[in-house]
Amino acid sequence: MIEALREGGVSEVLVADGARDTGGMLEVREAAAAAGVPIRPVSREQLDRISEDHRGVVAKLSQATAAGRALSERDISSFAFSDQAIVVVLDGVTDPQNLGASARAADAAGAEMLVTRVKRGAGVTDVAVRASAGALLALPHARVANITKAIERLKDSGFTVAGLDSDAPASVYERACPSGRVAIVIGSEGSGMSRLAREHCDVLVSLPMRGKVASLNAAASLAAALFAWVLPSRR
Numbered sequence: 001m002i003e004a005l006r007e008g009g010v011s012e013v014l015v016a017d018g019a020r021d022t023g024g025m026l027e028v029r030e031a032a033a034a035a036g037v038p039i040r041p042v043s044r045e046q047l048d049r050i051s052e053d054h055r056g057v058v059a060k061l062s063q064a065t066a067a068g069r070a071l072s073e074r075d076i077s078s079f080a081f082s083d084q085a086i087v088v089v090l091d092g093v094t095d096p097q098n099l100g101a102s103a104r105a106a107d108a109a110g111a112e113m114l115v116t117r118v119k120r121g122a123g124v125t126d127v128a129v130r131a132s133a134g135a136l137l138a139l140p141h142a143r144v145a146n147i148t149k150a151i152e153r154l155k156d157s158g159f160t161v162a163g164l165d166s167d168a169p170a171s172v173y174e175r176a177c178p179s180g181r182v183a184i185v186i187g188s189e190g191s192g193m194s195r196l197a198r199e200h201c202d203v204l205v206s207l208p209m210r211g212k213v214a215s216l217n218a219a220a221s222l223a224a225a226l227f228a229w230v231l232p233s234r235r
Contacts (some may be wrong), residue, residue, distance in 0.1 A: 001059045001126075001200045005031040009150045012060045013039045016047050017089070019056035028057055051127055059126050070124075071142035076153040079140070081112055085181045086226070086235055087154060087160075089115040091147050091197045092188035100131025101219030102186065108137035109226040113205020115142045115150050117182075151185070151200045159183045163193055163201035164221055171208045172225060177233040178203060184225055186218050205229070 002091070005028070006011050013032045019025060032039050047054045081087075088106040093099055099122035106114055114136075122128055129136050137174070144150040151161050160178035163185040185201055187193030198204070208225055209215065216224065 001028060001057070001130055002031050004059055004129050004137055005035045006036060006134070010035070010037050010059045013037055014042045014047060014050070014060065015039055016044045016054075016056040017041050025057065048209050049207040059129070071140055072145040073142065073146065073153065076113070076115070076142055076144075076150055077157060079113060079157070081157060081159075081181060082117050083180065085113075085159070086230060087112040087113045087159065087181075087183040087186040087224060088226075089116060089147065089151065089154075089183055090117070090218065091193050091195075092117060092120050092191070093186065094120060094122050094188065095218075096112045096125050096128035097131040098122070098189070098218045099124075100128040100136060103128075103135040103139055103141075105219055105223040105226060107132075107139050109223075109231055111139065113140045113225075115144060115147070115154075115229075117147055118143050118145050128208055147194070148196045148200050150165060151183070151197065152231055154181075154183045155200075155202075157181070160203065161201045162203040162205060163187075163198055164207065164225055165192060165198060165201075165204045166206050166209075166215065168204035168206040170204075171206045172229040173210060174209060175203065175205050177229050179233065184230065185220065186222050186225075189215070189217050192214065 048056055050058050088111050100219055105112055124136050159181040159185045185193060185197055
């Protein structure tokens with residue numbers, strides 16, 4: 001929330017009646033004052049209707065800011081990507097915390113764009129922004145109706161598209177990351193990538209799972225692929 005306030009993406013802060021001024025709350029109040037964002041006391045019942053995990057405070061995103069930062073599918077073709085650009089594509093990730101954590105990992109790895117689905121995809125909510133530590137307000141974000149068309153636009157822009165798939169013939173240890181522009185596609189935690197998204201990938205790789213847990217969530221899988229596979233190829 002602090003990062004969202006500093007980025008100018010918050011229109012109002014709602015604070016539960018009687019909420020204690022802890023260190024974190026004081027930091028929110030100071031950031032809101034510095035950004036000129038009003039703070040309005042409301043009942044906890046009102047906050048409960050907005051967010052299940054509000055901890056006594058909720059930031060309402062500015063509609064103008066959210067709309068101004070959102071990119072369309074067409075914008076992918078005209079975007080000024082660098083020669084070594086990384087793009088993250090989320091195919092069917094519906095959990096807002098997973099979206100936020102994925103955006104945070106993408107931003108930390110230097111990704112130049114996040115691509116997500118409009119339908120069957122988490123929206124940019126206060127929960128997602130909080131989980132992203134503000135990355136969702138800074139990272140260029142294309143929300144698209146057709147993920148396969150978005151993948152094709154990335155290919156037309158010189159990207160090699162690599163999908164994370166548990167059934168891939170090679171792991172990230174066995175296949176080197178392609179050079180140049182790379183787009184990483186992550187599917188939903190339950191069903192993975194859609195069939196069409198998988199078929200449009202140039203490369204499929206898996207993460208070796210050596211423990212008793214069969215899989216990682218989308219954000220953890222993305223972070224592992226970015227930092228263990230993509231970034232080492234760009235030293």
